[in-house]
Amino acid sequence: MAKNMAHRRYQKAARRKAVLAERRRIAVLDMSLPARIRRAAAGPFRHCLLQEGLFESGVARLVVVRGAPGETMLCSFLLDAFCLGVKDVDAQAVIPDEAAQVIEAMSDDAPFRAVRPAYACKLVRDLIAWAGSIGFPPPPLLAAAQQIFGGVNPDSCADVFTFGRAGRPTYVPGPADTLAMTNDRLRQLRERLGKDGFDFMVMMPSGLRLEVELADDETDDVFDIQAAAQRGCVSAPSRHSA
Known part of the structure; x- marks a missing residue:
């Protein structure tokens, strides 16, 4: 008899523990970012x-x-x-x-x-x-x-949006974009769209945007344009853009 009572007490405590754990889990989920949004x-x-x-x-x-x-x-x-x-x-x-x-x-x-x-x-x-x-x-x-x-x-909403610069995908590295990120994105664009399927622009220290014509090969030198632009020069043919 004592053994059965102890077992029932154990089961009751285990159920209570499970209920409390579930309440804590729900409380955490309720304070999560998606729930608050x-x-x-x-x-x-x-x-x-x-x-x-x-x-x-x-x-x-x-x-x-x-x-x-x-x-x-x-x-x-x-x-x-x-x-x-x-x-x-x-x-x-x-x-x-x-x-x-x-x-x-x-x-x-x-x-x-x-x-x-x-x-x-x-x-x-x-x-x-x-x-x-x-x-x-x-x-x-x-x-x-x-x-x-x-x-x-x-x-x-009846508005129709056209993305890309003049309808063409155009990658312009931002201030937080590292050279590695720039290289990866340019390679991805080449693979997805081909060399002539997108444009690439860099921001000069003066704030002027420069459109760069990438070379045919994919050497690391080609993808070093962003660093060159930050120094005030570019390492590939380029032209000014408004």
Whole structure:
């Protein structure tokens, strides 16, 4: 009898332990970034802003702030409309005053304009698909961040987007792009599109963009153009670009 009672007590304790573990697991999941974004997506849009010049310069940031007080999220999408698609994503919980400060700091690079949520949602969706078609997948956090558009129908936006520079994929290395990253992306573009299927531009220290004609071979010297540009010269034929 005593043995059976001890066994029942053991089973009861084990069940209690399992229930507590499951509650802790749910609590952790509930505080995860995707869960917080989903909850914020049930609230109103507070800001939906796109930096000016995306289709002229190729790069701009899209910022979406949404949620009820105490459950507001800011999702920032760094867009490369010339080549890489959604290049980077950031998501953070904010209060309204913090959101305004973050947006103000970002506006130092380029001013923002308000866009409709359907426009923003469609822009991100279509840019992801286009960049994927030339071999550039979105960053891992994107799937979670996209949930900020919950309930928005992108097809309600009639705008049609044309990506690439004058319709051609054009890779312009950013300040954070290392030589290794640049080399890998150029090789990938060559393999996917062929040497003449894309353009390559570098940014000179003066801010001038230089379009570079890559050589026929794929030696490391060819892919050292970015470093040469940072020194104020280039190691391959090039021409100025507006």
